[in-house]
Amino acid sequence: MKVNNSDQSLSLWTGVGAGAAEPRYLYYSVFTPDGAIPVKPVFDPANPYVGRITARSVPPPHIVKSLQRCLLNAERFSDPELLRTELYLSAESNGAASLSGSAVAIVHPTYGATPETPFALVHKERLTQAEMEEVQDIDLSATRENHPNYVYYRLYTLIGEDTSKTAFEPSDPSLGRTEWSFVSPPRQPSTLKYHIAGVEGKPIYRFAELYSDISAQRELGMFAFMPGHALGSLENPLVLVQPERRPGLLNRPAKFTRAGVSHMAGIGQCRGGQIIYTDGVRTNRSPNDTRTNYQCTLRKNDPERCSGYIDTDFLELLDE
CATH class of the missing domain: 2.30.30 (SH3 type barrels.)
Incomplete structure (x- = not known):
């Protein structure tokens, strides 16, 4: 779902008027550049990647800053100036919500109203060591959904196939896969490569060349990651090729x-x-x-x- 964040408002209540039943919740997921991480106040042990807070916990004025600070508080992350994190209306949003003070609607919620449509709290950089110690049981190769939407990919060095940590077919060790919902917003070539590098434990793939399939002659562009474009199928997996590394090449x-x-x-x-x-x-x-x-x-x-x-x-x- 493509979202134009400049004109969107957020809704904090699932009912209309003061007579709506309590409590009302806002649902969210948390991402680092490596991918989704378990939330701290887990309300459903079967889905540790979605958290929630009560709508009434968000103080006025109901703007992006207020909501973002409440989510940070729930996760016990420190970002008083909101420089380290961004808030996305959904994981499929093509840009972060504006911090310019836009009003937040309080009726007819569109985002964050259900566990299936959570907000996305995104860390711009990797967590500190102390913060990592607060996050429990990170497993980037785990399954997040009952019926996961996998992105399939192949890994290559400059001289041939590489072995994927997520390989699932013994006769095809370079073929790996990851769940699309684990990839951090905004979902584009750079964030997908960063996520795959984290899953594989090989940081060099953050800087790999990314191709739509094994026959492609040009790297993937941003447009390929817009909603409606199918990428990384089992029949035509994406291809990541490590960059050249040699003495004298300052890259x-x-x-x-x-x-x-x-x-x-x-x-x-x-x-x-x-x-x-x-x-x-x-x-x-x-x-x-x-x-x-x-x-x-x-x-x-x-x-x-x-x-x-x-x-x-x-x-x-x-x-x-």
């Missing part, structure tokens, strides 16, 4: 982890959290230099500019 993404701003040799100013590209090969810049460095560039497609060396202690390779 491996890495996060600069040093706080603040540093002036690194030959590369200019780098900010904490900035993405830099390297080949991942450790090197000493001189015989007298005991530190190891990565050769790096700030631009993946323009290695001639802003290139230099960064201490390996200051970089976190994102594909391993």
Whole structure:
């Protein structure tokens, strides 16, 4: 279901008027880039991926911020400025709900009214270690629905087939599958690849080339993920091909982890959290230099500019 979030309002009650019976609930699911995670206040042990809060628990004014903060509180996540998370009216929404202060309707609910139509609380980045310890029994290869809608895929390195952790046919080890409902919104090539990489335990697939089937000549575009497009069937699984990795090819993404701003040799100013590209090969810049460095560039497609060396202690390779 495609949703135009700019004109949508949210409804907090399932009845009309003050005489509606209590309690009324709002249902939601929680996602990280890896995929759906179990909620903390589980009301149905058979479905630990859908939570609920009472509609009356949302304080006025009834706007997106109020609802998002209530869901964060229910899950015991800290995000006071709402910078780490986004709220989607449904997992199929093509964009997050606006935080601009839009009014929230209180009758005739369209979203979040049933366990089958939950809101989606989405973390923009992976959880911290402390937050991960609060989440119980994460199993990204588990079945979420009684009749799951699977996305089938094949894994490849540059020299041939790779082995999938979710392979279900012994004679076809590169063929894996995951449940579509586990994929984090907005559902597009980048989020699907991130999810599959998490399921497989191989971060390199976050940066893989994604094809509609084994005969495709071009990577999938955004339009292919719009509602109504069938992708990843058992007969025509999607194909993920690992990117090329070799010395001298500065295309491996890495996060600069040093706080603040540093002036690194030959590369200019780098900010904490900035993405830099390297080949991942450790090197000493001189015989007298005991530190190891990565050769790096700030631009993946323009290695001639802003290139230099960064201490390996200051970089976190994102594909391993």
